[in-house]
Amino acid sequence: MNEAVFSQIAMLVLLTGLIAWMGFIVWDLAKKSNAGKFGTMALFTVLGAGVVGFIIKTVLVEIIQI
Numbered sequence: 001m002n003e004a005v006f007s008q009i010a011m012l013v014l015l016t017g018l019i020a021w022m023g024f025i026v027w028d029l030a031k032k033s034n035a036g037k038f039g040t041m042a043l044f045t046v047l048g049a050g051v052v053g054f055i056i057k058t059v060l061v062e063i064i065q066i
Helices: 003-032 036-065
Strands: none
Touching: 003 036
């Protein structure tokens, strides 16, 4: 395994972990602030939009390279 392959795998694994950790942080924030169902949904929608944008960008870059 060369450095480029290791870097690609590590980026995928660590980025997935970071996204999961951010999801936990948003859930904990909603729980501690007593946001309710609508507030929790709003937090996940607004704060998760950046994650969704990053995923869409990554998919589009891969599609364009093909």
